[in-house]
Each structure stands twice: as C-alpha cells, then as structure tokens.
Amino acid sequence: MNARAETAPLPLDVERIRADFPLLSRTVHGKPLVYFDSANTSQKPLSVIEAVDRHYREHNANVARAVHTLGEEATAAYEGARDALARFINAPSRDEVILTSGTTQAINLVAYSYALPRLKPGDAIVTTVMEHHANIVPWQLVAERTGATVKAAPIDANGELILEEYFKLLTPEVKLACVGHVSNVLGTVNPVREIARECRKRGIPLLVDGSQAAPHRRVDVQALGCDFYAVTGHKMLAPTGTGALWAKREHLMAMPPFFGGGEMIREVRFEGTVFADPPHRFEAGTPNIAGFAGVTAAIDYLEGIGFDRLKAHEQDLLAYATDAIAALPGVRIFGQAKEKEPVVSFLLEGAHAAHANDMATLLDLQGVAVRSGHHCAHPLMQFFGVPATLRASLAFYNTKAEVDEFIAAIGRVRKLLL
Numbered sequence: 135m136n137a138r139a140e141t142a143p144l145p146l147d148v149e150r151i152r153a154d155f156p157l158l159s160r161t162v163h164g165k166p167l168v169y170f171d172s173a174n175t176s177q178k179p180l181s182v183i184e185a186v187d188r189h190y191r192e193h194n195a196n197v198a199r200a201v202h203t204l205g206e207e208a209t210a211a212y213e214g215a216r217d218a219l220a221r222f223i224n225a226p227s228r229d230e231v232i233l234t235s236g237t238t239q240a241i242n243l244v245a246y247s248y249a250l251p252r253l254k255p256g257d258a259i260v261t262t263v264m265e266h267h268a269n270i271v272p273w274q275l276v277a278e279r280t281g282a283t284v285k286a287a288p289i290d291a292n293g294e295l296i297l298e299e300y301f302k303l304l305t306p307e308v309k310l311a312c313v314g315h316v317s318n319v320l321g322t323v324n325p326v327r328e329i330a331r332e333c334r335k336r337g338i339p340l341l342v343d344g345s346q347a348a349p350h351r352r353v354d355v356q357a358l359g360c361d362f363y364a365v366t367g368h369k370m371l372a373p374t375g376t377g378a379l380w381a382k383r384e385h386l387m388a389m390p391p392f393f394g395g396g397e398m399i400r401e402v403r404f405e406g407t408v409f410a411d412p413p414h415r416f417e418a419g420t421p422n423i424a425g426f427a428g429v430t431a432a433i434d435y436l437e438g439i440g441f442d443r444l445k446a447h448e449q450d451l452l453a454y455a456t457d458a459i460a461a462l463p464g465v466r467i468f469g470q471a472k473e474k475e476p477v478v479s480f481l482l483e484g485a486h487a488a489h490a491n492d493m494a495t496l497l498d499l500q501g502v503a504v505r506s507g508h509h510c511a512h513p514l515m516q517f518f519g520v521p522a523t524l525r526a527s528l529a530f531y532n533t534k535a536e537v538d539e540f541i542a543a544i545g546r547v548r549k550l551l552l
C-alpha cells in the first residue's frame with residue numbers, strides 16, 4: 135500500500151447516505167428528483183427530522199424560564215446546540231456563540247450592535263463584489279445612517295477576489311472588513327486566513343460570512359484568525375430558522391444588545407436596565423428551540439461522515455459536473471476559481487439561449503431542481519453583465535448518475551426550446 139492510499143479517506147457509501155434523506159427518494163412531476171439546489175437549502179437527514187419531532191413529542195417547554203423537568207430538558211437541548219456549534223467551528227468559548235435565526239440575523243446583529251455605534255462620517259466598511267446581499271445591504275443601512283461608505287473589492291473574470299485591491303481598500307477609515315468564505319454563486323473559496331492576517335496588521339476587525347463554507351469544509355475560526363463568523367443551519371442539514379454568530383469576546387462585551395426583551399437582561403428597572411452577559415444578551419425572546427435540537431443532530435451527522443470523506447466525494451462530483459456542463463454547446467460558466475466548493479453557475483447562450491428562469495421551470499418538469507435568478511447577488515450579476523444564471527449546487531448526497539440525468543434533462547429541454 136503506498137502512502138497516498140494509506141491517507142486517502144474511505145469513499146462515501148452514497149447510496150446508504152441517500153437512504154438517510156427521506157425527501158431524496160420522492161418524485162417530482164413523475165420523475166425521480168434530482169436535487170441540485172443545496173446552496174439554497176440542504177435536505178435534512180432522518181436524524182435531524184427525528185430530533186425536531188422528538189423535541190415536540192417529549193421535551194417541549196420554553197428555555198430558561200422554567201425549573202420543571204421539561205423546561206430543563208428544553209434548555210439543555212438549546213444550550214447543547216451552542217456546545218455543538220462551538221465545537222463545530224472551534225470557537226475558543228461557547229459563550230462567544232450567539233444563536234440566531236440564520237446568517238442574515240447574525241450579520242445584522244454585527245451591523246447594528248457593533249458597526250452602527252462606531253461609524254462616523256467618512257468611515258468605511260469593506261466588502262466584496264461577490265457577496266450575497268446579506269453581506270452588503272446591512273452595511274449600506276448602517277452606512278446611510280452614519281455618513282459612512284461601503285466599499286466593494288473587485289473580482290477577476292474567473293470569479294476570484296483581486297486580493298491586492300481588497301488590501302488597498304483597507305485604509306485607516308475602515309472600521310470593519312467583510313468577506314464571504316465561499317461564494318454562493320461561483321463556489322469560489324476566498325483566502326480568509328490571508329485576508330485576516332492583513333486586517334490584523336491594520337487593526338481592522340474581519341467578519342466572515344460562512345453560510346456556504348460550513349456545509350462543505352471544516353471551519354476553524356481560531357485558525358482563520360477572523361473576528362466574526364456567521365453560519366446558517368438550514369444549509370448544513372439543520373432546520374430553517376437556525377444559525378449562529380461567533381464573535382471574539384472582546385467585541386461581544388463592547389456590543390449593546392440589538393433586540394430587547396425577555397431572557398437578555400440581568401435586571402430591569404425603569405431607572406435603567408442591566409443586560410445579561412453574552413451570549414444571552416443577544417438572544418431576546420423565545421428562540422427556535424426545536425430547530426436547535428435539529429442543529430445538534432445535523433452537526434453529529436456531518437461529523438459522523440467526516441469532512442475529509444465528504445470533501446473527497448464533493449470535489450469529485452464538482453469536477454465531473456463542471457466537465458459535463460462545460461461540454462454543453464454555447465455554455466458560459468461563471469466562476470472558474472482554483473479552489474471551489476461544489477457550485478456551478480452557467481448560462482446557455484447562442485441558438486439555445488433561454489431565460490434562466492424558463493430553463494429552471496422546464497428542468498423542474500424533468501424532476502431537476504436548480505436555482506435560477508440573481509441569487510441575491512445583484513452586484514455580481516452586474517459584474518458579469520447578466521441578469522441571472524442557472525446554478526447547480528451539489529452536496530455529498532448527490533451522485534454522478536444524477537449529473538448525467540441533469541445533463542440529459544438539459545438536452546431534452548433544449549429540444550423543446552428550438
């Protein structure tokens with residue numbers, strides 16, 4: 135056995151894995167489903183569905199408000215998800231993990247609690263052209279209120295960030311730098327460690343939108359060296375309405391609450407309310423407790439597979455799908471970065487041109503689910519000069535046979551269109 139064979143991860147038994155995902159065996163319009171929309175939201179394994187079901191059947195109560203057994207069990211489930219998330223992203227402390235409804239809430243928390251009180255006229259926030267609107271619009275909203283500006287670092291034709299340009303934007307007026315770990319449209323993996331290093335040299339905190347990274351790669355916020363990292367549960371096998379913001383304790387301690395209400399205070403008086411310490415300071419109101427029971431199950435599932443095995447399969451699938459899509463006549467692929475997660479955005483041009491939405495609708499009739507549109511990334515569409523793309527986004531539960539079926543479905547759709 136050579137060294138490579140010794141260290142190569144065991145291949146995934148994808149058929150066994152697919153059996154864990156009830157939805158993958160359904161049909162759509164009488165055809166077996168080909169689900170290539172996992173960057174939008176992932177499908178859920180039975181263990182996650184059962185964790186949510188079990189919560190409502192056996193443990194349902196509110197968190198932290200009741201000393202009875204059910205209340206303690208619900209609190210344990212909710213706080214257990216914090217432990218699981220902290221472990222999952224290697225946070226130095228569970229108290230640095232704020233549970234949120236997803237990435238959008240996590241980034242808005244940083245915008246309103248961290249950025250807004252610090253920004254003054256002339257200040258700037260840096261983001262990039264390839265970001266999801268969730269990593270652009272919150273910054274615009276707080277910039278508008280304060281007289282600050284939002285600057286966007288450019289990308290090249292391959293869909294890679296032009297790092298020198300990003301670094302040039304890191305001037306003394308910049309109060310926060312932002313970047314997506316992985317682009318939801320292009321699949322590009324951004325060099326977060328390098329960006330974090332440059333930000334640290336200049337004393338600028340860095341926020342990373344990890345929505346599209348956490349489902350595909352091991353995230354280690356300490357190794358990355360960033361200040362804020364946002365993840366969303368629903369793209370990594372967990373229920374919708376779950377997510378987290380990790381932030382360095384020094385930032386959290388200096389941040390006022392974003393939402394006020396129950397569960398986030400130490401004492402309320404009309405003369406002045408004393409807020410709870412992080413993380414509870416930022417978790418007003420009743421959270422998605424059942425959803426977080428599902429988050430723990432989702433993390434257990436992902437860790438049970440192991441990211442090395444998951445990655446090997448996904449990268450193999452990405453290469454296979456990219457080659458197959460590139461061979462389509464008149465195709466234009468968006469995003470050819472050196473390091474990518476399994477996302478292929480494309481358009482069929484020339485004689486076969488059709489609006490991406492029409493293509494996606496016709497593909498749906500063939501049982502194929504892909505996303506079409508601007509993918510909440512208008513500036514990126516503007517950069518490429520197109521209104522929309524078709525996006526096939528894959529996950530470890532997809533197969534090469536599904537890629538073949540997808541390509542065959544495109545062939546049938548084209549015949550209909552000509």
Ligand SMILES: Cc1ncc(COP(=O)(O)O)c(C=O)c1O
Binds near residue numbers: 235346
């Ligand atoms: C890169 C990126 N950021 C943010 C979001 C928004 O995440 P959420 O659905 O958790 O609000 C998405 C979802 O599409 C995304 O892909």
